[in-house]
Amino acid sequence: MKKLLVPLAVILLLALAVPAAFAEAELGIGLTPGQIAGNTDPNADPLLNFHIGWSWNILYFSWDAYAMPDYWTYSNTTYVDPNYGDIIPGYLVPSFLNMFDVGVKIVLRPFIGYAEVGPNFLYLRGGQSYGKVGVNVRLGAGVKFGWWGINLSGTQVFASWYDLRAAFKQAGYGDWSYITQGMTPTLNFTLYF
């Protein structure tokens, strides 16, 4: 935990030092390979996600909603009852996997880079929300030309904050594979205001 204090302090100092003119809003969409949802069809349609972001200085907040197909939702909402060992079937409906992240975004024109962490929430079609979908880490880099930009992001999902801390602990020892290996790639198209 103490190892996180130094980088956090650096981030806060940078945030205070950078002029407020860097505040901006973002709207965008992203495309992710359809095979990520479990579809083995090589011609599977890409997954679509909607992006809303806000950055102030280098602080960065974002909400990404990934539209997930029914078979992915079913697979990720089906679980084994820990008390009786029964398989509890999930929900065979499309869903939005919502990721609410906070982190930092660095802009060195025309290049941008960002790193975020945050919790995940699942919205099932029909109005029901669903917990137990973990947390995520996202790293992204791209280019920005005034009011628009393109970037590529990688998202790693963890079952819990505990698993995420363990992954960062390994990264502190030089092993970044727990964070970067198997990241879900997304190509993002963003408008900046």
Added chain:
Amino acid sequence: MKTRKLLPLIILAVAAVLALSSCDALLDGIFPSNQISVDVAVNTTSGHHTDFLTGGYVSLQLTGPGVSSSASAYYGSWDGLYAHYYFTFTDLRDGGYNLSATYVGSLSSGTSAFITMPVEDPSNPDSTGKSVSILMTIN
């Protein structure tokens, strides 16, 4: 000047409200993945079985949520009693669908059926289909 500075926040707020209020509609638009497989089985009491093989065909009309389409099919298979004509409609939303089948040949007849989506077999997550058979007798 203040309005200009608030504009990005206003845009974000509007986008968030729109997104939150249209979640189901967005998902329904992105994933209309149901499909219907239809087998129209045609029999005749007048002995004109050869009509099935010599140009008679079935026209099937499908109407439902956001869709109105038709397809035609010629003879597919014969089981000794019925001639079977096969159709598949894909990318369908949840809801009720009317199927109206018409046999067109030297003799003509018609019938209809009503089915509802969605899929009812969650144990097979690759299955997005539903099958229905429509029996028709021409005289």
